[in-house]
Amino acid sequence: MSDFQKLSPAELKERKSALEKRYAEFQSQKLALDMTRGKPAPEQLDLANELLALPGAGDFKSPGGTDCRNYGGVDGLPELRALFAEILEVPGADQVIIGGNASLTMMHDTVVRALLHGVPVSDDGKCGEPWGQSGPVKFLCPSPGYDRHFSVCEHFGIEMVTVGMDDRGPDMDEVERLVAADASIKGIWCVPKYSNPTGVTYADEVVDRLAQMKTAAPDFRIMWDNAYVVHHLTDTGDTLKNLYSAAAAAGNANRVLIFASTSKVTLAGAGLAVFGASPANIADAKKHLSMQTIGPDKVNQLRHLKFLKDMNGVRAHMQKHAALIKPKFDKVLEILENELAGTGVAAWTSPNGGYFISLDTAKGCAAAVVKMAGEAGVKLTGAGATYPHKKDPNDANIRLAPTLPSPPEIAAATEVVAVCVQIVAIQKLLP
Numbered sequence: 001m002s003d004f005q006k007l008s009p010a011e012l013k014e015r016k017s018a019l020e021k022r023y024a025e026f027q028s029q030k031l032a033l034d035m036t037r038g039k040p041a042p043e044q045l046d047l048a049n050e051l052l053a054l055p056g057a058g059d060f061k062s063p064g065g066t067d068c069r070n071y072g073g074v075d076g077l078p079e080l081r082a083l084f085a086e087i088l089e090v091p092g093a094d095q096v097i098i099g100g101n102a103s104l105t106m107m108h109d110t111v112v113r114a115l116l117h118g119v120p121v122s123d124d125g126k127c128g129e130p131w132g133q134s135g136p137v138k139f140l141c142p143s144p145g146y147d148r149h150f151s152v153c154e155h156f157g158i159e160m161v162t163v164g165m166d167d168r169g170p171d172m173d174e175v176e177r178l179v180a181a182d183a184s185i186k187g188i189w190c191v192p193k194y195s196n197p198t199g200v201t202y203a204d205e206v207v208d209r210l211a212q213m214k215t216a217a218p219d220f221r222i223m224w225d226n227a228y229v230v231h232h233l234t235d236t237g238d239t240l241k242n243l244y245s246a247a248a249a250a251g252n253a254n255r256v257l258i259f260a261s262t263s264k265v266t267l268a269g270a271g272l273a274v275f276g277a278s279p280a281n282i283a284d285a286k287k288h289l290s291m292q293t294i295g296p297d298k299v300n301q302l303r304h305l306k307f308l309k310d311m312n313g314v315r316a317h318m319q320k321h322a323a324l325i326k327p328k329f330d331k332v333l334e335i336l337e338n339e340l341a342g343t344g345v346a347a348w349t350s351p352n353g354g355y356f357i358s359l360d361t362a363k364g365c366a367a368a369v370v371k372m373a374g375e376a377g378v379k380l381t382g383a384g385a386t387y388p389h390k391k392d393p394n395d396a397n398i399r400l401a402p403t404l405p406s407p408p409e410i411a412a413a414t415e416v417v418a419v420c421v422q423i424v425a426i427q428k429l430l431p
Contacts, residue, residue: 003344004422004429016426019419023376026416031377033413038196038355039404040268040321047320048266054303062305068298074289075282076296080272080305087229087314088258088276089242095282097289098301099273103261106275107223108152110257113288114186115156119219120254120280127284128219131186140178140188142170144358144386144397146196146225149189153388160388161185165195169202172209183216187223193240194228197386197399198358199351201238211246211255222247224258228354230318231264233326238352244276253278262304264355265317272304328402332357332414339418345425346418348400357400358386359417364395365424372420378413 004012060069062077075081076098084096099106113119115132131137138159141150145165153160161178164171169192179185190210192202210222224243232238247256256278262271275285308314333350336359340346345362361369366383373380381399384392400417402410 003342004425005344009430012426012430016423016430019423019426022419023372023416023423026376026412026419029377029412031412031416033377033405033409033416034379035401035405035410035413035417036379036381037404038264038401040264041324041404041406043324044264044321044403045267047317047324048307051266051270051303051307054306055299059306060299060302062298062302066298068302071295073295073298074293075286077298077301077305080301083305083308083310083314084260084274085276086311088226088244088260088274090244090258090276095276095279097275097282097285098296099275100296101261101263101269101271101273103225103227103259103263103273103275104148104152106273107149107225107259109288109292110223110275110285111152111156111158113285114219114221117288119221120278120284121218123254123278123280125280125283131219134184136184138182138185140170140175140185141388142188142190143388144197144392144399145189146191147381147385147390149191149223149225150388159184162388162393163188165198165200167198167200169195169200169206172206172213176209176213179213179215179217179220181216185215186217186219187221189223189225191225191227192243193226193238194231194351194354196227196354197356197397199349199354199356201240201352204241207241207243208246211243211252212250215255220255222256224256226258226260227264229260230314231321231355232318232353233322233329234352235319236352244278248278254280257281262308265314265321266304266307270300272301325403328405328407328410329357331407331411332400332402335411335414335418339415340421343422343425346421355401355403357402359398359400359421360396361398361421362396362425362428365421365428366392366395366398368424368427369417369420370398372424373417376416376420378416380417 081093081096118127118130121128141160258276261273347360349358370380370383384390
């Protein structure tokens with residue numbers, strides 16, 4: 001397709017007229033398609049329907065003999081913690097806590113505890129001054145990034161400092177400069193594997209620099225939200241270097257807080273969240289959890305243990321997910337290529353896993369594209385949502401979520417988006 005910048009005004013008007021006819025046809029179809037959030041499709045949830053019958057009548061004891069019906073075990077079943085230690089790549093089960101169904105809850109509570117009580121600054125568990133009493137608190141926010149991370153900061157009045165992202169991860173020159181100079185910067189949000197929304201997996205060098213960098217704040221934390229750690233779209237997938245090992249080797253083990261969940265592995269509303277960290281961080285979290293709960297839902301933990309079994313079981317289950325969603329990703333990428341390649345008005349990512357494709361329009365066009373697509377019956381995540389305070393300085397980024405719609409729906413929705421991208425871009429280019 002021709003580069004729009006090289007077309008004459010007459011050619012642009014001709015192209016725009018043809019696109020507007022296609023757009024009118026979409027409007028006449030009364031579409032109602034939703035690409036707003038990364039939800040599993042019903043067929044994906046069906047893969048875990050066996051959980052609904054587990055653990056079964058009379059089956060309530062863990063392999064180690066724990067009666068899962070009763071109180072206790074604030075950190076979760078040891079056998080399941082051992083499995084998640086393997087997934088999170090921490091040394092052992094004693095460095096894992098299993099929570100409820102949402103890792104966002106665990107991240108939220110981690111921030112609250114830090115604001116109220118501080119975090120460990122030494123291996124003996126001694127905590128520094130509560131973040132909320134030490135003046136302004138700032139977090140680095142690699143962007144485009146995960147909107148719910150940013151909402152946690154906004155909710156608690158934490159100042160967000162935007163840092164750029166590229167195909168290797170955060171701009172580490174900027175990250176290192178900022179954290180070395182400003183002790184009020186207490187953390188950084190990271191989705192390191194198949195990042196939301198770009199699909200980027202952090203390069204080894206980025207992981208090493210995060211692990212080793214000098215920080216003005218001794219209580220600095222990396223919020224390592226490894227949400228898509230097992231969510232490959234191919235047989236091989238990306239490899240992410242082990243941040244915890246790298247940080248421990250650099251003497252910064254307490255810096256790393258790892259989160260994940262089974263929300264997009266088993267049942268999104270009835271899964272398990274997990275937290276992995278250094279012994280000092282785990283002991284501190286358990287101390288606070290003992291004030292918050294008498295014990296987690298160990299019956300749900302037991303059913304997950306029986307369903308997933310081990311890492312081989314996790315891998316086999318995730319291959320079933322990939323078989324369902326990879327064709328949807330492929331269709332989105334095929335349509336974007338057919339409609340937008342060579343136009344010079346859009347760029348997009350082609351991830352090897354995760355739940356999103358990141359689409360960048362021409363500067364100043366994203367909000368108009370989202371509005372126009374919505375008027376044709378295709379709901380998209382709001383423009384700017386992938387930046388702090390929902391303010392994309394370039395008004396360019398749009399997050400596409402291919403998993404929930406059916407294959408025909410995802411094809412129609414992507415075509416609508418591609419047509420809108422072209423129309424809005426031409427409107428910008430015409431005098």
